Amino acid sequence: MSDRESHFVALDDLTVSFDGVRVLHGINLTVSRGEALGLVGESGSGKSVTWLAALGLLPGKARIGGSASLEGVELVGASPSTLDRVRGGRIAMISQDPASALNPVISIGKQIGEALALHRGLSGTAGRAETLRLLDLVGIPDAARRVHAYPHEFSGGQNQRVMIAMALAGQPDLLVADEPTTALDVTIQAQILDLIRTIRRELGMALVLISHDLGVIAETCDRVAVMYAGRIVEEGTTGALFDDPRHPYAQGLLGSLPPLSGPRRRLVSIPGVVPDPRLLPAGCAFAPRCAKRMPACDSAVPSLAVTWPGHRVACFLEDAVGQERTRSEGVAA
Amino acid sequence: MGRFIILRVGRALITIALVVTFAFIVLRLSGDPAQNILGPEAPPEVLAAFRRAWGLDDPIWLQYLHYFGAIAQGELGRSMRDGRSAIEIVAERIPITLALTVPALVLKLGIGIPAGVYAALHRGSLTDRIVMIASVAGFTIPSFVLGLTLVLVFAVQLGWLPSGGQDSWRHAILPILTLGIGGAAILARFTRSAMLEVLGQPFIRAASAKGVPWRDVITRHALPNAAIPTVTIIGFMVGTLIAGAVVVESVFSWPGVGRLLVVAVANRDLAVVQCILLLVAATMVISNLIVDFLYGFLDPRLRSAKGHKAAGGQP
Numbered sequence A: 001m002s003d004r005e006s007h008f009v010a011l012d013d014l015t016v017s018f019d020g021v022r023v024l025h026g027i028n029l030t031v032s033r034g035e036a037l038g039l040v041g042e043s044g045s046g047k048s049v050t051w052l053a054a055l056g057l058l059p060g061k062a063r064i065g066g067s068a069s070l071e072g073v074e075l076v077g078a079s080p081s082t083l084d085r086v087r088g089g090r091i092a093m094i095s096q097d098p099a100s101a102l103n104p105v106i107s108i109g110k111q112i113g114e115a116l117a118l119h120r121g122l123s124g125t126a127g128r129a130e131t132l133r134l135l136d137l138v139g140i141p142d143a144a145r146r147v148h149a150y151p152h153e154f155s156g157g158q159n160q161r162v163m164i165a166m167a168l169a170g171q172p173d174l175l176v177a178d179e180p181t182t183a184l185d186v187t188i189q190a191q192i193l194d195l196i197r198t199i200r201r202e203l204g205m206a207l208v209l210i211s212h213d214l215g216v217i218a219e220t221c222d223r224v225a226v227m228y229a230g231r232i233v234e235e236g237t238t239g240a241l242f243d244d245p246r247h248p249y250a251q252g253l254l255g256s257l258p259p260l261s262g263p264r265r266r267l268v269s270i271p272g273v274v275p276d277p278r279l280l281p282a283g284c285a286f287a288p289r290c291a292k293r294m295p296a297c298d299s300a301v302p303s304l305a306v307t308w309p310g311h312r313v314a315c316f317l318e319d320a321v322g323q324e325r326t327r328s329e330g331v332a333a
Numbered sequence B: 001m002g003r004f005i006i007l008r009v010g011r012a013l014i015t016i017a018l019v020v021t022f023a024f025i026v027l028r029l030s031g032d033p034a035q036n037i038l039g040p041e042a043p044p045e046v047l048a049a050f051r052r053a054w055g056l057d058d059p060i061w062l063q064y065l066h067y068f069g070a071i072a073q074g075e076l077g078r079s080m081r082d083g084r085s086a087i088e089i090v091a092e093r094i095p096i097t098l099a100l101t102v103p104a105l106v107l108k109l110g111i112g113i114p115a116g117v118y119a120a121l122h123r124g125s126l127t128d129r130i131v132m133i134a135s136v137a138g139f140t141i142p143s144f145v146l147g148l149t150l151v152l153v154f155a156v157q158l159g160w161l162p163s164g165g166q167d168s169w170r171h172a173i174l175p176i177l178t179l180g181i182g183g184a185a186i187l188a189r190f191t192r193s194a195m196l197e198v199l200g201q202p203f204i205r206a207a208s209a210k211g212v213p214w215r216d217v218i219t220r221h222a223l224p225n226a227a228i229p230t231v232t233i234i235g236f237m238v239g240t241l242i243a244g245a246v247v248v249e250s251v252f253s254w255p256g257v258g259r260l261l262v263v264a265v266a267n268r269d270l271a272v273v274q275c276i277l278l279l280v281a282a283t284m285v286i287s288n289l290i291v292d293f294l295y296g297f298l299d300p301r302l303r304s305a306k307g308h309k310a311a312g313g314q315p
């Protein structure tokens, strides 16, 4: 419960079902002010759904349980007016495909201006000036002329810059960037990530970065959470997680990664496939693919337990070796 | 843009030439105008004089050349029935038809678009299902069946409204309803699917994520996008303002262009038929041009695609 007050955003046992099929099985996660949290995991593990659920952006057929709170204010089931103030004003979100996330028939200036009017009451001359400043900030050249242009007149990278400008318009405290560079060329990816890092440093904004690029996560984030089949399986500081991942899935993802300073790597592939949410194993969801599987793994779902302060793992292996392992930080609290 | 217009107009002219030729072939080969207009009792010498006067004795190819030559010079000819100018005869019927079709169009837009938007926003609700069933009915029930049903209920059973004629505004109500209901159903269906398509787009969720209240997401973000495909069907409806009421005018004995066309065809009155066909073709062409213009207005992607082509730039 103390999480709710001390953290900026706290997800508490957040669950999501679509048409009776549970895809998110109780997410516990916090984001502090100014912190950068990375979220990794194979496709379909629930990274996007987690944050869409927190902001009430899932389609009506989604059933959401548990809690997502912002400075102690509950967002799950909150009134539309509460959510509209949070969205864009406190927590902004940018997504994978900037071209389709911008309205094709509204000029980019108007789309940015809309956010300025909503969250900062800026319109008219003040709104126009701020729009130009934001476009400048995100590196759109010749902003004064380009402000009247439409999304199709920009490249993918420029559209993502526009999306970032739009996200910054509401002066949010947290930016959720959901694979912000997946749709872009490799050279442009680096530029956009640099932009996100720079802006975060300058504005002191918290960041949740969802990415398949572990190198990017390592360079950008203070903490990382690894998701598998709708659960967090390991979470800790970037250093600890990359140096010494505990969960077999995280080891598969991160273990063979070169040192942090090395070249970027994509997720390595682990034999087997992510289970269908409708056909999850009774025990640990990773068991069918796990080389260290034990009899206990099939009987119950391992819970996310603190392994040492600031580090959590959901694996029965941890319980077994937890006692004998000696770490300077001490054993599980 | 200039090339584009020339191409469009050129295509329209070819279409019109084909339509006019078709009318000539059908009307001239299917019966004798003299017999049709003068009646079966007319004496042979009167028929012969009529044929001579209207050039009906000439070989058919020569008649066609005369006919086509006159049209090419903008001469639309005279009615064989009373010798009046065909344009004049048709022109006086246009407002009578518009008195039905314009209110009907307003009805189609006024009911069809809101119903479609509402159905899309409340997908799966009772209203949505009612709109869908009504629109299937609107597609499938022929207008004469709908018209006769309305007559049966409101004129015969209830006696509220007259069943035919053109004496007062009350006479216009049933034909307007007949035209409007079917069109509204079709438009509702189109609007609904256009709206659903747009609501599934990522930029709708992105607008919500930005904090735009749902009502403004609909009006500012969804509707302008859904309007683009809907304009096509509206343009088609505008194109039928003149000639879309043939059946309904016949059912309700409404003396508009449609009825005139039916009578003129029966009489093999070529000049009048031809004049109406030209008018219809012209309305279609104009409504198409309006639709193209509206596309450009609603969709900046098309606007700059044309601009780029003209400037020789890359897309």
Ligand SMILES: Nc1ncnc2c1ncn2[C@@H]1O[C@H](COP(=O)(O)OP(=O)(O)OP(=O)(O)O)[C@@H](O)[C@H]1O
Pocket (backbone or CB within 6 Å): A018, A023, A041, A042, A043, A044, A045, A046, A047, A048, A049, A050, A059, A277
């Ligand atoms: N609108 C929806 N309707 C039904 N199921 C959905 C919907 N959105 C997501 N899901 C399901 O929820 C699960 C989690 O999806 P999510 O998009 O969060 O994955 P992700 O981790 O973001 O993957 P990716 O890396 O591909 O973006 C998947 O099984 C997906 O099929």
Ligand code: SF4
Pocket (backbone or CB within 6 Å): A247, A248, A249, A284, A285, A286, A287, A288, A290, A291, A292, A293, A294, A297, A302, A314, A315, A316, A317
């Ligand atoms: S709980 Fe068992 S199956 Fe699951 S990851 Fe740990 S060892 Fe593997």
Ligand SMILES: [Mg+2]
Pocket (backbone or CB within 6 Å): A047, A048, A049, A178
């Ligand atoms: Mg995703």
